[in-house]
Amino acid sequence: MMARIVVIAVVSTRLLLAGLAPGESNIGAYTWFRYTAEMETDELRESRFGLERGYLRWNHRFTDRIDSRVNVDIYSTDKYPAGAGLKLKYGYLNFKGLIRDAKLTIGLQKSYFGLIYDWKYPTIQKCLEDKEKVIASADYGISLNGNIPKGYGEYAIQVVNGEGYKKYKSLVNLAPALLVNLRVIPIPGITIGGSALFERSGPEYDRRLLHAGIARVVIGPLTIWAEYLGAELGPEGNTTRGSGFMVMPALRLRELTGIDIDLIARLDRWDEDVEEIGDASIRATGGFNWHLLRGKKGKIGVVLQVNWVRTIYEDPDQGPEDAVMAQLRWEFVTKPL
């Protein structure tokens, strides 16, 4: 119900404001073409090309204080006869100027949790919390998010459905989730932060508490991300606890070689239930991002990403899995607003 109200509110407000003030818009397109080869215990299981993801984005600025974004996510799937799916990923309005350097965001928006809300896919894989489906990258709700003065960090307080952007109506429970996020940059090059999501009840559990701690260190061309992730699901006394971490160093070679390449390594571990033996996995990733063309202000224009991923399972009966992925991403925006 809440999701429907939010969507109707966003669409109505958008139409109303568009009628009052034409404003200015830009559009963007984001396309990911990927080759994937998957092997299980050295046996080739899959080898395919696919257009894994395409986004169409429409940003519109009504006034300096009100702007909006609509993102449509297009993806390949065998679920439908057409071979493709379509989802609304973002649909929100920003109201600025209520508090200095902050905005009130209403609608289908980013989940301000851990690394998920500003994950730029330095590896082809999603970030840990997204990959392990601990939290969705977007959700229906309201947030206050802003910057700490003098560039010392950022914060967000958010009330959302808690079930993510793919779940709507019958799959959404009665209790909204409360999400808080804080990132601090005490000295240049060091970012530390934490997020927590609390939900009293869900469709599959009675209580959900998610927490994440992040750190990012930049030393010259070397950037190291680290994240701890914890999840507690179920009522007091009968809680399932999951935990994991991710460490990811990236080395920018542009200044060393003149070629705009980043070398990336990544190690993830996720244990869905810490009290159960055999359900954990470790995923190691190595690869590079070759920026063939930078977009406006250094953003992605055309990039070739190549990753090798090995997943090792705690379960002794399950052999290791390998995947080699090569992805060409191209992204553009008509003009900055």
Add this chain to the structure above:
Amino acid sequence: MKGILGLTIILTLAWLPTTGADLTLTGSTTVFPIIQAAAEEFMAKHPEVDITVRGGGSGVGIAALIDGICDIAMASRPMKTKEIKRARADGINPCETVIARDGLVIVVHPANPITSISTETLREIYTGKINSWKDVGGEGGTIVVISRDVASGTFEVFKKMVLKGKRVRADALMLASNKAVAQTVAQTPGAIGYIGLGYLSPHLKALKVDGVMPDAETISSGKYRLARPLFLYTNGKPRGLAKRFIDFILSPSGQKIVKETGYLPVR
């Protein structure tokens, strides 16, 4: 521990920009003429030094500093909180140096009989409420509104001081540099635009704003309200060649260049 320290030193040294030039400056087209003239004089005094100066706008310069592809960003507006945050997150500590002062000059074609305009009328022209020169005391004809694009610091300052945050009308011609605005207004009888003081020429007519003509005296005294400082941003306090160059700009010789290029010295 020694290994980590060694790795840190190697990586930090390796990170120093290698653009071919000894010093690269990128950003504001308002600041550009000062820096270009100063660089030429500095290189004449120090032939062993190679300085590259690129425009693009304040936003582009600041992004280049954050991305490590320039040594000094030129800006005609202060850095925004989100830019400082992004810079700090990426290990860049933006350090600001004011090198000159400038006035935003409202210009029209020399054949235009208008001599003065109020801030409120400017706002109405730029937001689309006034479309004809007749409505502002002119001889009639459509007003051709020329503005800077959104990467421009001059645009941001104009938007803040004149438009009070309101949007520029959709039919305004958004140009990428002060030079382009100056050229277009000089060639278009019905045009109005705004430029940095250094781009004023006999081919343009400067208007009084709220009864005050922009010049060195009115800008210094604060009588002319559309004034602003011009900045250079470095990663941390200027060091080495960047410090030598900035010290030169702030020296009597450098400040003389500031004056000669049409801007106001700060020392």
